Each structure stands twice: as structure tokens, then as C-alpha cells.
Amino acid sequence: MKRLTIRTRLTLMYGGLFVLAAVLLLGATYALMSRQLANDISLTDVMNVPGVTADADGRRQAVEESRADALTALLTQGAIALVLVGAGAVAIGWLIAGRMLQPIDRMTRVARRIADSPGADRGLHERIALDGPPDEVKRLADTFDLMLERLDQSFEGQRRFVANASHELRTPLTLNRTLLEIAVQRGDAHEQVRQLGATLLDINSRHERLIDGLLTLAKSDGELGELSYVDLADVVTHVAGQHPGVIVSAGEAPTMGNAALLERLVQNLVENGINYNVPDGWVRVTTDTSPHGTVQLVVSNTGPVIPPYEVSGLFEPFRRFTADRLAGRPGAGLGLSIVRAVAHAHGGHVHARVREGGGLLVKVTLPSAARSPRHRATATE
Numbered sequence: 001m002k003r004l005t006i007r008t009r010l011t012l013m014y015g016g017l018f019v020l021a022a023v024l025l026l027g028a029t030y031a032l033m034s035r036q037l038a039n040d041i042s043l044t045d046v047m048n049v050p051g052v053t054a055d056a057d058g059r060r061q062a063v064e065e066s067r068a069d070a071l072t073a074l075l076t077q078g079a080i081a082l083v084l085v086g087a088g089a090v091a092i093g094w095l096i097a098g099r100m101l102q103p104i105d106r107m108t109r110v111a112r113r114i115a116d117s118p119g120a121d122r123g124l125h126e127r128i129a130l131d132g133p134p135d136e137v138k139r140l141a142d143t144f145d146l147m148l149e150r151l152d153q154s155f156e157g158q159r160r161f162v163a164n165a166s167h168e169l170r171t172p173l174t175l176n177r178t179l180l181e182i183a184v185q186r187g188d189a190h191e192q193v194r195q196l197g198a199t200l201l202d203i204n205s206r207h208e209r210l211i212d213g214l215l216t217l218a219k220s221d222g223e224l225g226e227l228s229y230v231d232l233a234d235v236v237t238h239v240a241g242q243h244p245g246v247i248v249s250a251g252e253a254p255t256m257g258n259a260a261l262l263e264r265l266v267q268n269l270v271e272n273g274i275n276y277n278v279p280d281g282w283v284r285v286t287t288d289t290s291p292h293g294t295v296q297l298v299v300s301n302t303g304p305v306i307p308p309y310e311v312s313g314l315f316e317p318f319r320r321f322t323a324d325r326l327a328g329r330p331g332a333g334l335g336l337s338i339v340r341a342v343a344h345a346h347g348g349h350v351h352a353r354v355r356e357g358g359g360l361l362v363k364v365t366l367p368s369a370a371r372s373p374r375h376r377a378t379a380t381e
Helices: 006-040 056-116 134-187 191-220 232-240 259-275 335-345 373-380
Strands: 230-231 249-250 254-257 283-289 293-299 347-353 360-369
Touching: 006 056, 006 134, 056 134, 134 191, 230 259, 232 249, 232 259, 232 293, 249 360, 254 259, 254 360, 259 283, 259 293, 259 335, 259 360, 335 347, 335 360
Parallel strands: 249 283
Antiparallel strands: 230 254, 283 293, 293 360, 347 360
């Protein structure tokens, strides 16, 4: 059962208390008037009433009828006045309750915008900035603003640290790779030196991929900047062209976003499906538009059997299924984490489930663009 809003409950409370007070006032007035009429209307006063005879019974009956008529008129007129004034009191109570709850409604709208923002730290720059006397509501709004400011500083510091650390680490890794390549390519290099150099180059490449993944993750958690029209079908076709053997069914899937990040999303999903597959397996990529105003990207493969309870952990940074799954496989453990971060940054979400017989099916859902460029061109012609 849906509960009444605070405004409605306050209005009912105000109106109920007013009606109760008015009923008690009307009852007290009725009692006082009844007693006063009994004292003021005497038999002598009704002697001149037309139709009243001189006998005592007739006089007494005339007094009672006059008194009853006066009290009935009091109740009738009082009830009408009570209904009219009560309706006005309820309306005024509704307006007053709305006015009193307006600051709380403002805080609710700000909190809702922050909660509905695509990323975890989007919208934290917003503030309530409530004006008014320093009452309980004002102190609550100021405390909420202080909390938002500290959260915003914390997220910004974390993102800046990851980006700066990644940039600082990339320079020595690039230098290491250059020195190793020179050492390996020397004509007089011993075979053992070549083997060691190749191993170190492979390790260096894994570290470079890790740093690159951290940079992408930090960028996807930040502001996207200016959005552009992107058809996921074109992105899928481009990425699949770099990986022969991938089965593609690319239907039109227009969305608005950062083209580079969306390409990285598709690239990570396709490479994940290829790297964690079984011999003679397949990887399938499809895109289409749903009737609910969204576009879908689905990547599935014939990988190893994964327990359903392990699927959610695959999207955490540096989390994988098992150690056996990593043997001889490239990657830094950030692929699916980047996919989730990019999808959330674009207002979408990612859902994965295990396939019967092994492998994963990963579905990315993004908001659909209102109209594709080809549709806009047709409309202007």
C-alpha cells in the first residue's frame, strides 16, 4: 500500500486539528446558547406570539419551539460555516506545508540528479546552496553540501593520482623497452641475452598495457566532454576487421558518446572473447536497436565453463576467473572493468551471463540517439 506524502499528512493533520477545534467550539457555543436561551425566554416573552393561547401548556410549548428553532438555526449555520472555513483551512494548510517542505524537496531533487548521473562521481559538483534562516533545515542542507564537497575532492584526488601515476610510470617503461630492444637486436648479443631480453620485453609490454588500462579507466571515470554521434555497427565492423574469424552481425545502433572510448569498449570485449576462448571456438558480436529507446551490443564466445557466482567478480579491477585461465594469456585484468566504466559514463549498463556449455555472453545497453545523421539528412531534403 502506497503511503501518503509528508505534505499530504501534514495537511490532513492541520485540517483535522482545525476541524476538531471548530467542532468543539461549535459544541461549546451550542451548550452556552441552550442555557442562555433557557434563562432569557420567559413565559411572559411569548405571550405576544401569534397563535399562543393563554393556558400554561400552550405557553410552555411555544417557549420550547422557539428555543429549538434558535438552536437548530445555530447548528445549521455553524455547520455551513464550519465546512467552508474547514475547506479553506485545508487549502491553506496544503500551501503552508508545501512552503515548509520546499527546501527538503530541493535537497531531494539535487540528490536525485546526483544519483541518476552516469558515473559514480558525476554531479558531485552540484550544491544545494539553501538560503534562509539558520534553522534545522538550513543546517541539514549545509551539511549535505559539505559532504558533497568532500566526496568531490576525494574522487578528483583519486582520479588525478591514477592519471599522474600512470603517466609517471609510462616514461621509465618506454625507456626500458627501448634499451631492451637495442640489446636484443645487437649482432654480438649472446643467445641467452636474447632470450632474457625477449622475456623482459614481454613483461614490459604487460606493464605498459596495465598503465594504458589505468589511464583509460581514469579517463572513463571523468567527464566525457562533447558527445558526438556514433553508430556502434561501424565501430564493431572496424574492430572486427582487425581480428579475422570474429562473427559479426552489425545492425544500426546509433548512440551519442565519445567515439574513442566506445571503440575501446568494443575492442576490450572482442579481445576478451578471443583471449579467453577454447581451441576451435568462436566469438560473435551483434548490434541492434531495441524498441525501448536503447541500443545493444552483445559479445559472446565459447570459452571455459564459469560458475554463475563468479561472473560479477570479472568486472572488478584485477579480478579474473582462475589462475589457470591466465596462463599464457595477455591482459592486465582491467578489460571488463574499463567496459563497465565506459558504459556507465555513457548512461548505460553491462550485464553478463554464462553460456550453456561454457563461455560468456556480455550485453552492453546504451541510450539510443534520437535520430541518426542519415535520418536528419533525409528530413532536410
